[in-house]
Amino acid sequence: MHPRTFVLSSVVAVALITLAACSSSSSSAGPASGSSSGSSKITIGSDHANDHGTKDATGQSTFQIEADNDSSGYYFDPTILTGNGGRSITLEIKNAGSVQHNFSITSMNINVTIQPGSTQEVNVTFPQTGIVEYFCSFHHALGMAGELSVA
Ligand SMILES: [Cu+2]
Incomplete structure (x- = not known):
């Protein structure tokens, strides 16, 4: 091998290692920057939902939730509503x-x-245990979903 060729291939190897390190660090920074912008995602069942918070409806007979959309996407606010297991409630959507x-x-x-x-x-x-998922039939695939769960 010519000495110069050897040097070049070493440089390429170092560049590849540097690229690999950069891409792995940038992919881990992606979700972190997403959550800081207020449009983090949570998993509901097998779905990814745009998370706009949790509220507690324990002891309430009616509760208002919002179906909404803005520049961050489509969502329910709250996204997780907790309450008494097995109890019925009227949601004003x-x-x-x-x-x-x-x-x-x-x-x-x-x-x-x-x-x-x-x-x-x-x-x-x-539900008595676990969660019940609710969703918007128009924007389900875009993360417009939420859940009822036991407080
Ligand atoms: Cu919708």
Whole structure:
């Protein structure tokens, strides 16, 4: 091997190692910067949901949640609603966004569409254990989902 060729290949090897180190560090920085911008994701069942917080409805007979959209995406606020296991509650779902949204719970046969600026009431029951997922049928794949869980 010519000495100069050897030097060149060493430089390439070092460059490749540096690239690998850069790409692994930048991929770990991605989720961290995402959560600091307030549009972090949580996993609900097998879905990824845009997380806009948790609220507790323990002891309440009605509770308002918002279906909304902004520059960060499509979401429910709160995204996680906790309450008494097995207890029924009336949710007042307000569409605070600029487009049609929907509130669906497959296991309860709930599928309600809400116009922008409107509110729809829906009776739901908290699970005894685990979670029940709710989602917007229009924006489910974009992370517009949430869950009822036991406080
Ligand atoms: Cu929606």
